[in-house]
Amino acid sequence: MDDSGPPCKRCTERNLSCVLNKSLQTLIEERSQWKTTVVGDLDNIHAALQDVLGRLSLPPLPPLQTTGSDAFDQSPHDGGVDREDPGPSCDNSPRVSPRDDALPHVPIESLYQITRLRALRSDDTADESHPPTTRAANSPMNDFISNGLVSIEDADRLVNLYLNRIDHFMYMIGGGKYKDLDSLRRGSPILTACICTVAALHDPMSNHLYGVCSREFRRLMAAAMFDRRIDRDHLRAMCIGSYWLHDISWTLSGYAIRRATEVNLNSNFHRVIAENSEEAMDCMRIWYVLYICDHHLSILYGRPSIVREDFSISGWEELMKSPVFTESDKRLVSQMALLIIMSNVRELFGPDTGEPVPRAFAPQLMTFSRQIDQWMGYWTTELQKLHQFIGQFPTKGVILHHHLAKLHLHSHVFRGLKGGRVPSFFQDSANAAVSSATAIIEMLLSDYDIREGLVGIPHYIHSMIAFASVFLLKVAAQHSGKYIEDPVVFDLTTKAVHQFRSTAVGKWHLVHLMADGLEKMAASKIKSPSAISNPPPTDSASQAGLHYMNQANSMPLANGNGLYGDNLAHGGFEEDLSMATSSFLHFDSGSFDFNFPGFGL
Template sequence: MSLSKDAILSLRKRALQAPSLIEDRWKNTVIGDLDHIHSALQEVLGRLSLPPLPPLQTSSADNLATSPHDDVPDREEPGPSCDNSPRVSPRDDALPHVPIESLYQITRLRALRSDDTADEHQPPPTRASNHAINDFISNGLISLEDAERLVTLYLNRIDHFMYMIGGSKYRDLDTLRRSSPVLTACICTVAALHDPMSNHLYGVCSREFRRLMAASMFDRRIDKDHMRAMCIGSYWLHDISWTLSGYAIRRATEVNLSSNFHRVIADNNEEAMDCLRIWYILYICDHHLSILYGRPSIVREDASISGWEELLKTPVFTESDKRLVSQMALLIIMSNVRELFGPDTGEPIPRAFGQQLTNFSRQIDSWMGYWTTELLKLHQFIGEFPTKGVILHHHLAKLHLHSHVFRGLKGSPVPPYFQESAVAAVSAATSIIEMLLTDHDVREGLVGIPHYIHSMIAFACVFLLKVAAQHSGQFIEDVMVFDMTTKVVQQFRSTAVGKYHLVHLMADGLEKMATTKITSPTALQHAPLPNGVGHAGMHYVNDPNTSMSHMTHGNSMYTGGLMGNGFDEDLNLSTTPFLHFDSGNYDFNFSGLGFNI
C-alpha cells in the first residue's frame, strides 16, 4: 500500500513532535511533585513556628514557554459547566417570570444560576491558626512590621470614617491575613495613602490589591470581606473608585444584597444587618461618584434605601449606623436634585425651578437640624466630628443645590430672580472653607475623610475663584477669595498624609489657578503672604441677610451636596477631568457651572 505525500508528511510531523510532548509531560509531572513537596514543607514550618520558604519560581500554574513557530497539538477546551443535579426551586412549576430562569431550566448552565443569597451569608473559610500564610507579606514584598503598622493605623484611625464597616471585626493583622488576602491588601493600600512615612509602600500595596482584584474578576462567588475591600477602595482610592464601585454593585445585586433589609426588619438578624451596611456603603459611594462626575447613579431608592427609618427601631441598629443612614438620607435629597436639573446642557435653568430650589433648600436645613441632634451621642468615639460633619455636608449640599443658578450664564449677570440662590451658593462655599481653616476637628478630618469630601472642598475653592473672576466684586471681594485660597493651599501642604494623597495633589493646581483667575491688581496687591492658617476673614459685598437669613458664616451648619454638573472646559467629558491627574497635579481646569474663562 502506498502512502500519499500528505500522509507521509503527517507521520513525519508526529514523529518529530513525540519527544517534545514526552518532555512536556515530564516537566509538568516534576513541577507538580515539587509543588506538593513545597506545600508539605510550608505546613511543617508553620507548625514549628519557623519562617516560611520562599515561593517556588515555577509552578504547575505557569504556562510553559513555547515558540510561536512550534506546532501545538489541538486540544478540546472544556465547555461551560452544567449542573448534573439541578437545584430545585419552588418556582420551577410556576410560570417563569424571569427570562434567565427559563434558559437555566432547559440548559442547566451553571453560570446562568445565581447563588442563593443565604449561601453568601456563610462566613468565609479561614485558614487554621497554625497554617502558613502565603501572601505578599510572607513573600517579603512588605515587612511584617510595616504591615502591622498600616493595619493598626487603618483600624484605629481611618475605619471610623467609613462607619466602622471595613475592618471592625478584625483587631489584628494575623486574623485579617488568615481571613482575606484581598481585604488585607486593600487596607494596607488605604493606610499607606494616609501615612506620610509609607510613601515607599503605597505602590507595592496598590499593585497587590489590583492584582488580587483582577484575578477574582471571573470568580463565581466572592465573600463579604471581598465586598468590604471593594467598598474601601471605592471610598478612599480616587483613581479606581469609579471602576470598583460599578463592579461591586453588580456583584451585590447578583446575590440580592438589598433583600437583607426585610430580614433585619422581620428577624432582627445581625448577619443581615452586616450585609445591609455593605449595601448602604455601596449606595453612598455610587451617589458620591454620581455627584462628582455628573453621571447617573446606578443604585435607585428602593424600599431598602427609602425605608431606613424603620431600622431605627430594630435592636441590631447601632449608634454608628446612625451616621451611615444620615448620609443616605441626605443623598436621597441630592438624588432628587439631580433628577430635577438633569445633566448640564449649557443652557440656563428655567425660572420655574425657583420654587424647587426653595423646597430642596428647606429639606436640607431640616436634615441638618435632625441629625446634628441625633449624632451628639457619638462624640465619645471620634470626638465632635460627626456633628461637625453634618454641618460640613449641609454646606456642601447647599453649594451643590444653589450653584445650579450659574449654569449656562457664561459670565452674564445672574438673573434677579436667582440672586438669592447665587448669594446662598457663595455663602455655602465660604462656610466650607472657613470650617476647614478654623475648625480643629475638620482639619484633623482631612486625614481619613473619603475622597468625595476632598473633591467637594476643591469644588468650593474653584467655584469662588470663578465667581470672583466672572462676577468680580458682586458676591464676594476678590482679595478675600485670594486670601482664602492661599491659606487653603498652605493647609493642604501641611497635612500629614502620603505624597499621593489628594490634598497634596490639589495644592499646586489650586495655587496656580488662584494666580491666573484672580487678575485684579487690588487683590494681588493686598494678598497675604503664606504665614500661617487663620480665619478667612470673609466680607460679603451683598448683605447675606437679604437672601439666606437662616445661614450663618464661619462654623455655620453643614450642607451635604456637591456639584452635579459636568466639566467641559478644554477637556473631554469622557476623561472625567475633575479627577484626572497629570504629572501629580490636580486638574482644576473644568467648568461645570457655565464659567467659560
C-alpha cells in the same frame, strides 16, 4: 487509518494510515501525568518546610515558581494535534430548585433550564451565606507580606492606622470582624492589600509603600474579575477602594454594585427586620456604603447614578428600630437620607446642556433648600456628640455636608450664563451658593475636628472642598465684588492652600495634589492689587492630620515643575470661565483638572 483521532496533514494527502496522532496523544498524556505528580510532591515538600520554619520562628521560604496547572511548554510537534477549546461549563447534576416545576421566575431561568449553562445561574441566593475561607492558625502565609514586599512591622502599622482611625470615617464597615493584621491576612488577602493601600495613602511615613500595596490590590482585583463567586470581604475591599481611592473609585464602584446585585444584597433588609440578624445587617451596611459611593461619584462626575431608591434605601427608618442597629449605623443612614435629597436635585436639573436654568425651577430650589436645612436640624441632635476616635466630627460633619449640599444645589443657577448676570429671580440662590462655599472654607480653616478630618474623610469631601475653592475664584473673576470681595476670596484660598500642604498625609493624597494647582489658579484669577499686596501670614492655618510627620513630605510637592509640571503654570487659566455643572476630575489620572473651562460639580 487509525480512528483514535484525526490524521496528520501528510497522511491525509497520501491517504495513509496515521499513527503519529496516537503517539503524540499518548506522549502528551504521559508528560501531563508526570508533571502533575512532580508538582504535587513539590507542593507537599514546600508546605512541610514552611510549617517547620514557622514553628522555629524562621523566615518563610519564597513561594514556588511552579504551579499545578498544565501550562507547560509544549513540544513544537504538539501543534499538529487538533484540540477543541473547552466551551461554556454546564451543570450535569444541577441543584434542585423549588422553581424547576413552576413557571419561570425570570427569563434567564428558562434559558438555564434548557441549556444548564453554569454561568447563567447565580451560585448564591439572598438566604445563603458563604463566609470567607480562613486559613488555619498554623498554616503558612503566602502573600505580598510573606514575600517581603512589605515588612510585618510596616503592615502592622498600616492596619492599625486603618482600624483605629480611618475605618471610623466609613462607619467601621471596612474592618469587619478583623481586629489585627494576623486575622486579616488569614481571612482575606484582597481586603488586606486594600486596607494597606488606603492606610499608606494617608500616612506620610509610607510613601514608599503606597505603590507596592496599590499594585498588589489591583493585581488581586484583576485576578478575581471573572471569579464565579466572591465573598463579603471582597465586596468590603471594593467599598473601601471606592470610598478613598479617587483614581479607581468609579471603576470599583460600578463593578462592586454589579456583584452585589448578583446575590441580591439589598434583600437582607427583610432579614434584619424579621430576624434582627447581625449578619444581614452587615450586608446592609455594605449595600448602603455602595449607595453612598455611587451617589457621591454621580455628583462629582455629573453622571447618572446606578443604585436607585428601592425599598432597602427608602426604608432606612425601619432599620433604626432593630436592636442590631448601632450608633455608627446612624451616621451611615444620615448620609443616605441626605443623598436621597441630592438624588432628587439631580433628577430635576438633569445633565448640563449649556442652557440656563428655567425660572420655573425657583420654587423647587427653595423646597430642596428647606429639606437640606431640616436634614441638618434633625441629625445634629440625633448623632453622638463625641466619638472616641474622631472627636466631634460626626456632628461637625453634618454641618459640613449641609454646606456642601447647599453649594451643589444653588450653584446650578450659574449654569449656562457664561459669566453673564444672574437673573433677579435667582439672586437668593446665587448668594446662598457663595455663602455655602465660603462657610466650607472657613470651617476647614477654623474648626479643629474638620481639619483633623482631612486625614480620613472620603475623597468626595476633598473634591467638594476643591469645588468650593474654585467656585469662589470664578465668582470673583466673573462677578468681581458683587457676591464676595476679591481680597476675601484670595485670603481664603491662600489659607486653604497652606492648610492642604501642612496636612500630614502621603504625597499622593488629594490634599497635596490640590494645593499647588489651586495656588496658581488664585494668582491667575484674582487681579486685585489689594489682595495681592496683603497675603496672609504663612502660619495662618495649623497643621492637621496624623501626629507624626516626615518633614521632607511637608514641603510643597511642586514648584512649577513638580507633579503638575508646567501645565498649571502656563496652561489656560484665561480660558472660558463657564460655571457649568460638569465633572472636574481627570478620570484617568485621578488628579484635579483646575484648567478646564466649566470647572463645576
